[in-house]
Amino acid sequence: MSKAEAIKQKAGRVGGAITQKARAILLWIKHRAGGILVSIVTVVLAFLMGGVVIAATQHGSFGTRIHNTLTAYNQILDGAGLNWFGHFFEHPCLGFIPCHLASTATSGVAQDFAAYNLSQTLLFATTLMLTGVAVAFAFRCGMFNIGVQGQYLVGLIVANWVGVAFAGMSTLPHILLAIGAAILGGALWAGIAGVLKATVGAHEVISTIMLNWIALWIASWLVSIYGPLLDPLTPWVPQTSEVAPSARIPAFWGIPDRSALDYGFFIAIGALIVYWLVMNRTTLGYEVRAVGLNPEAAAYGGINVKKNLIRAMAISGAFAGLAGAVDMLGYMHLTTQIDLPISQVGFLGIAVALLGRNTAVGIFFSALLFGGLLFGTTHGLQGVENPVIAPELAGQLTYVIVGLVVLFVSAPFLIRYVWNLHKKLRLSTDPPESASVTEAGG
C-alpha cells in the first residue's frame, strides 16, 4: 500500500468515527434536549392559540384585541400571584403598543393579595405534582392510568375517615397514619386495574375509567346524608366531618383558615425526589423502565413483566392516594358531596405528566404552570380590577390550554414538524440503509 493510500484510509476511518459520534450526539439531543424543546414549544403554541380564543371574544380593532389579549394574560399571571415577585410582567405590551394598565400598585394590600394568590397557586401545584407523578409512574411502565382521579378520591375519603375517626392521637403519628392509609387505599384501588391487566389482559384505560366512576359513586354515597361519613353535627348537609386538628398538616404561609400553604408542598417535592431516585437508582425503577420501553426484552432479561405491571399500577395509585391525603389533611379538612365530581386534578395530572415528559423536573415545572393557570384564571382573577375576561369564562381557558397541551404532546409530530426537527433527526432514528423501502411499493 502506498503512503498516500494509507493516509487516505486513515482519514476515512477518522471520518467514520466522527459521523458515528455525530449520530450519537444527535440521538442524545433527541433523547434529552429534544423533549424539553418540544414541551416548551407546546406551551408557547398552546398559549398562542389560547390567545387567539381570547382575541376572538373581544371587540374593537385588531390592535385593541391584541392589547386586550396581552392584558388578559397579564391579569392571569397576576391572579396566579406572580406579581408577588415584583412587577416583571407589568407591561404586557413590552413597549410595542401604547397601553394604559390600571396600575397594580405596590401597596401593602396589593402585596398581600399577591402573596395569597401565589400561595394558592403553589397549593394547586402541590396536588398536581402528586397526580402528575402518579400518571408518570404508570406511563414509565408503559401503562396509561386514567384512573388517578378515582384513586385520588379514595385517598381523599380514606384520609378524612382516619383523620376523623382516630381523633385523640398525637399529631405526627396521626398524620402519618392518615397518609399511610390513603396511600394504601389508592394503591389497592389502582392495583385492581393492574391485576386485571396482568391476569385477563383487560386494558388499563378501560378498567381505570370504570374504577373512576365506581370510586366517585361510592365516595358520593359515603358523604351523603345516608352515608357513614356524614358529619353528625349537621346531618342535613351532605358533607363529612372535619379532620381532627391532630391530623392536619400544618400550614407555613398564609392564614390557616383561608387555605394557607401547608407542608404538603414539601411532601410533593419529596415525592418528586423519591420518584427520581426510584426510577434512576433502584432495581425497581430499572424494571419499570425496561418493561415500559420493551416488555419482550424485559422478559428475556429475566424480569417478571406481569408482576411489574401490577406493582407499577399500585405505586401509581399510591401517589394518587397521597395526593388525596395531602389535600384533605392540608387545606380541605372536609369534603362535600357536590365537590366530589367537580374535582379534576387527576385528569390534569395527565397533562402535567405529558408536558413534563414523565421526568421529575418536568413534572415540577408543568405542575407550577398548570397550578398557576388553574388558580390565576379562576379565583385569582376575582381579585383583579377590571378583568378583560370574567373569571367564570377564564376558567374555561385553562381547559382550552390543557386540551391543546395534551393534543400537542400526544402528537409530537406536529411540534417536530413546526420545528422541522424531524428532518434533522431522521438520520439518528433510521439510517439510510434500512430506510423504509417497504412503504413505497404498494
Next chain:
Amino acid sequence: MSEHKADDDLVLEMRDIRKEFPGVVANDRVSFDVRRGEVHALLGENGAGKSTLMNILYGLYRPDAGEIWLNGKKVTFSSARDAIQAGIGMVHQHFMLIPVMTVAENVVLGIEPSRRLLLDEAVARRRVTDMAKTFNFAVDPDARVDEISVGQQQRVEIMKALYRNANVLILDEPTAVLTPQEASDLFEILRTLRREGISIIFISHKLNEVLDIADRITVLRRGKTIETVPREGASEKSLARAMVGRDVLLQVERKPAEPGRALLEVKDLHVRDDRGIEKVRGVSFEVHEGEIVGIAGVDGNGQTELIDALAGLQTVEHGKITIDGKNISRATPRQALDAGVGHIPEDRQRRGLVLDFTIAENIALHDYAKAPDAKWGWIFPGRMIARAKRLIDDFDVRGGGPSTPAGGLSGGNQQKLVAAREVDRDPKVLIAAQPTRGLDVGAIEYLHRRLVTERDAGRAILLVSLELDEILSLSDRILVMYEGQIVGEHTGDVSEEQIGLEMLGGREKSAA
C-alpha cells in the same frame, strides 16, 4: 461519447450519483450500468449504500447529484410510480402480497383488467397463466398466497413486476428467505428471464451466490464504487477484500472439538406456540461442553419455540430440559439464566436490547439486581458503566460509549453488545440464534471466531441459524429440524444438498 457506441446494449446507466443524509454520504459519485439481458450483482456490506442507490433508481429517493439514463434517455423519477412506468420493477425483501387473495389477483392488483368496472377474472387468469408458462414459474394462479411457499411467493412478486412490463428487475437480497433448493430454483428462473432479455440487478452480500448467478459484479464500500468486474476472474477472496477493504478469513479456523460431559440435555420436548399450535414435537438431543451443535432448518419449523423453551420464555408442554444436571423444564427466564443459560436471541432489536436504554443499562439487563451492579435494590450506575467500558473494549463495540443509547449503534455493534453481555455472564450453555443475521462480513467474521473461542473455553454452544453456510462452517454436529422434529443428525462431512433436502422433510426434491 465513444464508449456509448461500443456498448449499444446498455439499458440503464446511473452516473455519479450522490446522496447525502445528515452526517453520512450514503452514495458518493456512484456509477453503475446494466446491459440488456444480464444479471448484474450489487455487492456490499450493510451500510455500503446498495439500498440507497436502488431506492434512488426506484424513485423513492431523489439524488443530490448525478444522472440516470434509461434506454439512452435521461430520466428523473419522483416516485416509484414513475420508475414502474419506465419499466423498472423491484422485489423487496419483505413481500407485499395480500395473503387472502389468489396468485392471479395479487399479480394484477392495481392494474386489473376490468369489464364493466368488475374484475375480469378470466382475462386475469389467462394472462397470469401465460406468463407463468413462458418463464417457467411453476405457480398455480388460483392458489391463495397464504397457502404457497415463500419461494413461490417470491415468484409472485417477480410476476407482479413483469406484469407491469418491467425490463429492469431489482431483487433485494432475494435468497435471504430461501432454502438452498429454492434459491437454485430462483436462479433457474433468473437465467430464463435473462434469456428473454430482461436485465436483473441482484443485491446481495453473499459471495458464493453472486459468483454463481451474476455476469458482472459491482462492489460498493462506504458509499463508493470500488470496482465493477466480470464474474470470470473474480473469486470469493477478491470480492471479500473489495467489500471489506482488507483480507477476510472466510473460513473459520477451528480445531476439532473435544467434547466433554453433556451440559444441555433435552428429552422428548413438546412446546406449543402462543396460538396453541404444537411447534416442537418430541425433540431430544444433547450438547456437550466444548462443542458447537448447529440446528439447521427452514424458518418456522419450531426452532424459535425450542429456543424460547430452553430460555424459560415458553412453557414446556411435555419433556425435560436439564442444564448440567439441573432440571429447568419449569423454569422462569430468571431461573434459566441462573442455571447457566446464555442466550443471544434471534431478534436483537425486539428482544435482545432495550434500544432506548444506554449501552451500560443493556449490559446489565440480566444482572441489574445483583452485585456489583446493585445491592439491596439500589443501583450503582458507576459500576454498571465500568463493566460496560470493559466489555466495549473486549468485544470491540464501536459507535458509542457506556451512556450511548443502544439504538444509536449499527446492527453489527448491537449484536456484539448482546454477545458481550451473554458471554460475560460465563454461561454453561450458550444459545446463539441467528447470531449473524443482517450483519456484514467483518462483524460475521468476528462473531464466528468468538463462538469458536467460547467453545474452546468449554461452553456448550447451540447454534440455530437459517444460514446453512454458517451451520456448516461452525458446527461440530448438525441437527436438522423439520416440522418440530429432528429429522437428521450429522457429524463430519455432509453435503449442503443432503441437509437442504432434509430441511424440506425430504419431500420436495426440486421444483420444476
